Amino acid sequence: MYEITKKKVLANVGGARTTLMVVKAPDVARVCLPGQFVMIRVNETGERIPLTVADFDRDRGEVTIVFQEVGKTTKLLGTLEEGEFIQDFVGPLGKATPADKKYGTVVAIGGGCGSAIAYPVARAFKDAGNYLITINGARSMDFLIYRDEMKSISDEWYETTDDGSCGVHGFVTTVLADLIEKGRDIDLVFAVGPVPMMKFVAKTTESKGIHTIVSLNSIMVDGTGMCGACRVSVGGQMKFSCVDGPEFDGHQVDFDELMRRLEAYKEKEAISLEEWEKQAGGR
Amino acid sequence: MADEKPKRKRKPPTKKVPMPEQDPDVRRRNFEEVALGYTAEQAIEEAMKCLQCRNPKCISGCPVEVPIKQFVELVQEGKFVEAAMKIKETNSLPAVCGRVCPQETQCEASCIYGIRNEPIAIGRLERFVADFARQKGEDLPELPPKIGKKVAVIGCGPAGLTCAGDLILLGYDVTIFEAFHKGGGVLQYGIPEFRLPKDIVDAEIEYLQRLGVDIKYNFVIGKIRTIKELMEVDGYEAVFIGSGAGAPNFMHIEGMNLVDVFSANEFLTRVNLMKGYRFPEYDTPVNIGNKVAVIGGGNVAMDAARTSLRLGAEEVYIVYRRAREQMPARAEEIHHAEEEGVQFKLLMNPVEVLGDGAKHVIGMKCIRMELGEPDASGRRRPVPIPNSEFVLDVDMVIVAIGNSPNPIIPSTTPGLSVSKWGTIEIDEETGMTTVPGVFAGGDIVTGAATVISAMGAGKRAARGIHEYLSKN
Ligand SMILES: Cc1cc2nc3c(=O)[nH]c(=O)nc-3n(C[C@H](O)[C@H](O)[C@H](O)COP(=O)(O)OP(=O)(O)OC[C@H]3O[C@@H](n4cnc5c(N)ncnc54)[C@H](O)[C@@H]3O)c2cc1C
Ligand SMILES: Cc1cc2nc3c(=O)[nH]c(=O)nc-3n(C[C@H](O)[C@H](O)[C@H](O)COP(=O)(O)OP(=O)(O)OC[C@H]3O[C@@H](n4cnc5c(N)ncnc54)[C@H](O)[C@@H]3O)c2cc1C
Ligand code: SF4
Ligand code: SF4
Ligand code: FES
Numbered sequence: 120m121y122e123i124t125k126k127k128v129l130a131n132v133g134g135a136r137t138t139l140m141v142v143k144a145p146d147v148a149r150v151c152l153p154g155q156f157v158m159i160r161v162n163e164t165g166e167r168i169p170l171t172v173a174d175f176d177r178d179r180g181e182v183t184i185v186f187q188e189v190g191k192t193t194k195l196l197g198t199l200e201e202g203e204f205i206q207d208f209v210g211p212l213g214k215a216t217p218a219d220k221k222y223g224t225v226v227a228i229g230g231g232c233g234s235a236i237a238y239p240v241a242r243a244f245k246d247a248g249n250y251l252i253t254i255n256g257a258r259s260m261d262f263l264i265y266r267d268e269m270k271s272i273s274d275e276w277y278e279t280t281d282d283g284s285c286g287v288h289g290f291v292t293t294v295l296a297d298l299i300e301k302g303r304d305i306d307l308v309f310a311v312g313p314v315p316m317m318k319f320v321a322k323t324t325e326s327k328g329i330h331t332i333v334s335l336n337s338i339m340v341d342g343t344g345m346c347g348a349c350r351v352s353v354g355g356q357m358k359f360s361c362v363d364g365p366e367f368d369g370h371q372v373d374f375d376e377l378m379r380r381l382e383a384y385k386e387k388e389a390i391s392l393e394e395w396e397k398q399a400g401g402r
Numbered sequence: 403m404a405d406e407k408p409k410r411k412r413k414p415p416t417k418k419v420p421m422p423e424q425d426p427d428v429r430r431r432n433f434e435e436v437a438l439g440y441t442a443e444q445a446i447e448e449a450m451k452c453l454q455c456r457n458p459k460c461i462s463g464c465p466v467e468v469p470i471k472q473f474v475e476l477v478q479e480g481k482f483v484e485a486a487m488k489i490k491e492t493n494s495l496p497a498v499c500g501r502v503c504p505q506e507t508q509c510e511a512s513c514i515y516g517i518r519n520e521p522i523a524i525g526r527l528e529r530f531v532a533d534f535a536r537q538k539g540e541d542l543p544e545l546p547p548k549i550g551k552k553v554a555v556i557g558c559g560p561a562g563l564t565c566a567g568d569l570i571l572l573g574y575d576v577t578i579f580e581a582f583h584k585g586g587g588v589l590q591y592g593i594p595e596f597r598l599p600k601d602i603v604d605a606e607i608e609y610l611q612r613l614g615v616d617i618k619y620n621f622v623i624g625k626i627r628t629i630k631e632l633m634e635v636d637g638y639e640a641v642f643i644g645s646g647a648g649a650p651n652f653m654h655i656e657g658m659n660l661v662d663v664f665s666a667n668e669f670l671t672r673v674n675l676m677k678g679y680r681f682p683e684y685d686t687p688v689n690i691g692n693k694v695a696v697i698g699g700g701n702v703a704m705d706a707a708r709t710s711l712r713l714g715a716e717e718v719y720i721v722y723r724r725a726r727e728q729m730p731a732r733a734e735e736i737h738h739a740e741e742e743g744v745q746f747k748l749l750m751n752p753v754e755v756l757g758d759g760a761k762h763v764i765g766m767k768c769i770r771m772e773l774g775e776p777d778a779s780g781r782r783r784p785v786p787i788p789n790s791e792f793v794l795d796v797d798m799v800i801v802a803i804g805n806s807p808n809p810i811i812p813s814t815t816p817g818l819s820v821s822k823w824g825t826i827e828i829d830e831e832t833g834m835t836t837v838p839g840v841f842a843g844g845d846i847v848t849g850a851a852t853v854i855s856a857m858g859a860g861k862r863a864a865r866g867i868h869e870y871l872s873k874n
Contacts, residue, residue: 146626160583166676166685191685207583209620340676340686343581343622344808345648346668352659357652362810376659379761383661387687394682 121208124181126201129235132261137187137232138197139173145180147172147210153239154216154334154366157182158342160207161195168192169339169361171236171311172211182210185235185264191391198399212342213365216309216332218243223306225249226298228291228320230256230312234265236334237311238272244309245272252305253277254294256312260285292319305329310369314378321369331369335360337377338384352376418523419448430711430742433595433679437501440530442482449477452522455514460524463512465858466492470509470524477527486535489528494567495560495857497536497602498589500529502701503854504732536605542612549573551871554638556623556811559587560853561644561844563606564860565867566615572868576614577638579621584675587646589853591675592667594705596712597735600674624814629840640839640867643826644860647805647845653697657755658801662691662763666698666706666802673709691798693717695766697752698802699729704736706800707744718744719794723751723771723784749773749784753791755799765793805850815840825849833863834870841866 125141147157156171174183188194199205218240225244229237234255245251251272256279257263263278263285270276277294278286287294291312298305305327310320311334324331337349337360344362351358352373358364422438423429429436440448458471468489476485489496503509505525513521553569555562558580566576584590586603611617623629623645632638650665652658669688672678678688690713696706699722710718720739722729726748729736740746747768754767770790773782807824819827819836826835826842833841843859845851 146621150626164677164684166687207620209581209583209622211625212622340668340671341582343625343648343810345650346671347650347652347665348668350652350659357659376761379661380659383689384687387681387689391682391685391687 120204120206122204123199123201126199129185129264130262132259135188136197137185137235137262137264139183139185139235140196140199141181141183142205142208143180144182144208144210147208148175148177148180148182151175151182151211152215153218153243155211155213156342156365157184157208157210158212158339159184159196159205159209161192161199162206165195165206166192167207167340167342169212169336169342171334172239173235174239182208185232187232190388191395194392194395194399209342213361214363216240216243216366218309219247221248223249224252224304225307225309226252226254226295226305228254228256228295228308228310228312229265229269230291230310230316231258231262232264233310233312233316233334234263234269237309238265238268240309240311241269242272245274250274252298254279254291255286256280256291256316258282290319291316292323295320295323299323299327299329307332308369310334314374314381317369318374321372321374325370332366333369333372334366335364335372335377336381337365338381351380415519416451417520418526419444421523421526426738426741426743429596430708431714433712435599436596436738439533440526442480442534445477445482445527445530446480448523449474449527451515451519452478453515459512459514460509460522464509465852465854466861468493468496468509468528473531474522474524474527477531482531482534483538485531486540489531492861493854493857494564495606495853496528497532498560498598498606499854499857500525500527500532501598502593502732504852506733508854536602540609543571545571545613546573548575549871551575551640552577552636552638553640553642553867553871554579554632554636555642555644556629557581557587557644557646557844557846558585558607558617559644559646559844559856560589561646561846561856561860562587562642563610564857565642565644565843565864567610567613568861568864569867570610570613570615572864574871575616577616577618579623579627580617580619581622582675583619585617585619587644591671592702592705594670594674594709595679596708597705622810624810629811629815629837633839640841640871642833642860642863642867643811643835643840643842643846644844644856645808645811645846647825647850648808649806650801651804651806652801653752653803655752655754657757657763659761660755660757660763660799661761662689662798663755664689664798664800666696666702666800667805669706669800670702670709673713679709679713688713689798690715691763691796693719693796694798694800695719695721695747695752695794695796696800696802697721698804699724699731700802700804701731701735702804703802704731704739704744706802708739708742710798710800711742711744715798719747719796720744721747721750721752721766721768721794723749724781725749725773728781747794751784751786752799756793763797763799766796766799767791767793805845807846807849811846823849829866832866832869833859834866839870
């Protein structure tokens with residue numbers, strides 16, 4: 120059992136919440152690195168789901184997760200309060216981002232909830248001496264999270280909203296394409312967010328051959344290489360996101376296949392959510 | 403030849419006392435245990451046939467040398483608890499082994515009574531006495547004084563459980579580190595409820611905990627802590643690696659990443675460990691097609707096929723590239739699968755899984771095979787028959803063609819010698835790896851094998867660890 124020591128709702132638009140939780144997990148906090156993830160199971164009947172390590176405090180033995188409520192499990196997790204417990208919390212899993220190296224100019228892109236996930240990685244790039252440009256994108260202003268955090272570590276900082284309610288009117292790729300067009304020297308792009316966003320980021324950088332790392336969110340069961348649920352095609356080869364990734368070369372990933380695979384349990388997920396809403400009154 | 407000796411009338415060969423089972427038509431749609439087990443009367447009747455051979459061959463057929471003759475004698479006398487204790491002298495998981503051992507190639511294969519008849523049903527008797535004793539409530543054996551040395555066991559499968567059990571009885575402090583949130587390894591996540599009820603696995607694990615074994619779940623060694631740290635920082639003086647062969651193999655053919663293609667591991671883990679068959683009461687979903695092809699011919703394939711039926715598939719095919727006699731599954735599982743309506747497509751090999759634009763499976767292209775010359779393993783090698791391709795009409799495919807060792811531990815343990823298949827190399831006598839104080843056994847050493855051989859390896863390593871720590 121893993122205690123929740125802090126909870127904060129970062130965004131709440133029409134019941135679609137993004138929440139931050141700090142969890143007591145000293146063994147994980149001791150060794151986890153930016154880019155890695157944990158598998159959690161909320162309670163005895165719960166599903167195992169992967170969540171990225173959004174931050175950690177080795178001295179306090181705490182790990183931060185940030186999650187967006189999209190279905191039964193994330194909604195159930197959202198009902199837990201400070202002082203309550205998560206049943207299982209396994210990690211750190213996956214490979215860490217190679218963010219402790221100096222590349223030159225790095226653009227770190229976060230879309231939606233991905234901004235929280237991009238944050239520790241971006242910070243590591245900065246700490247390693249890179250010139251850091253961050254692009255924070257969301258549907259509209261109310262969905263933008265981690266704004267101050269991102270701003271505080273960035274050499275250059277952009278925000279985009281699909282509806283123009285804040286920052287640049289457009290997508291993260293609008294800013295990225297603009298930077299590239301202006302002839303800015305970019306050595307590395309790191310992107311995490313919805314699959315279509317990562318796909319278009321990779322498309323944007325491809326012609327210029329800018330190395331682009333994306334963090335894939337495939338469906339997982341164990342997170343340790345034992346089930347193959349998370350397999351993706353990268354450069355025509357079968358890879359397991361949980362052990363070979365979750366980060367891959369964006370120019371090699373078959374995003375369309377990933378999107379299809381993410382829909383594998385759509386009908387069952389809807390049933391699960393419906394049952395949950397009946398039970399919890401739509402909490 | 404008038405004075406020819408009158409022919410002694412030989413009795414016709416006897417058969418095993420049949421074990422009551424759920425009716426195939428009923429059980430193919432439920433997850434309750436298929437075999438119901440002997441009654442006391444049936445057990446005694448079966449045991450009475452045992453010849454109590456002076457030189458019993460049965461025992462040498464068992465990888466952990468269960469004292470079969472003695473325990474069967476105790477069954478003859480109706481001393482069931484004593485019989486269970488007798489088995490437990492060498493086998494700590496009789497309720498499991500009685501159910502899942504391939505007896506027909508092990509103990510029962512060597513039974514002398516079996517030369518002319520069906521052999522004594524050793525597995526069924528083992529199962530009966532173990533269940534009997536468990537329901538009675540078992541007393542804990544007396545524990546020796548603590549030696550004051552700590553041993554870490556990685557993996558809570560049959561190998562790890564056995565090693566831990568033996569070490570605690572020798573007086574060591576034992577901690578098991580398990581990656582999942584539940585123990586049992588394949589017994590928990592792989593073998594289905596209808597073949598091995600999870601209550602039994604849980605009871606065996608609880609028994610070890612009552613003996614004082616500490617189990618740390620959610621603990622992936624290699625990620626959260628390395629073996630080196632366990633030894634140098636945490637003070638474990640020896641380590642046993644029993645991490646199994648958990649990584650699923652896929653075929654090198656088109657269509658393996660389609661949405662409705664699953665590894666047997668994923669499918670069975672969703673159903674067993676995560677209780678997906680009770681969705682939506684349990685949150686983990688599991689998909690099932692109308693027509694399911696399971697590729698493979700081992701126990702894993704049988705389990706996946708029979709589970710598919712139970713989840714509601716209309717047609718389930720086992721697609722296997724060799725012939726029936728060559729299927730590695732337990733005879734009983736093949737028999738049960740057939741009774742339940744699983745269809746065997748033998749001497750057939752998939753060459754492509756066909757998908758539609760949305761990456762859903764719409765068929766599986768196969769090629770027919772015939773048996774050629776024997777290969778290195780002595781089995782006749784299947785070779786494709788040219789131009790014999792056809793499309794099997796299926797909408798879901800489960801791949802059950804074997805598992806490889808998971809590389810997490812080898813890749814984080816410097817100095818650990820590993821074969822080209824990824825299995826850990828050990829000294830056959832002691833079970834020690836190339837890293838002093840680090841032992842290994844079970845599927846991580848042999849590749850996917852059997853429960854009882856993993857247990858045997860756990861035992862051997864426990865002895866090896868005891869010797870090693872007695873010297874150091
Ligand atoms: C390595 C990795 C890191 C992730 N990090 C984060 C994070 O930091 N914050 C965050 O909000 N989300 C993260 N995700 C996504 C998160 O795991 C899913 O949103 C979550 O599992 C949804 O579960 P649900 O029951 O609430 O929704 P559901 O209704 O079950 O599913 C909604 C969608 O989530 C995806 N999903 C469902 N089950 C799983 C599963 N077992 N594993 C992965 N994806 C699934 C599917 O695409 C599905 O369509 C990450 C995913 C991966 C693979
Ligand atoms: C579906 C299926 C059906 C089978 N049916 C039969 C049968 O009928 N009869 C039979 O004899 N055999 C059968 N087998 C084979 C048998 O189950 C295995 O040979 C046996 O379980 C191997 O035992 P083990 O202890 O070596 O490994 P496992 O049972 O695989 O256990 C390994 C354990 O280690 C854990 N682990 C792995 N890596 C780590 C890590 N890094 N840190 C911490 N923990 C870790 C795993 O989570 C797991 O719990 C079957 C196998 C399968 C998959
Ligand atoms: S452990 Fe297995 S092989 Fe040994 S006697 Fe029991 S059933 Fe037979
Ligand atoms: S070999 Fe068969 S008949 Fe002889 S003691 Fe063993 S079980 Fe009994
Ligand atoms: S999640 Fe099971 S192999 Fe990656």
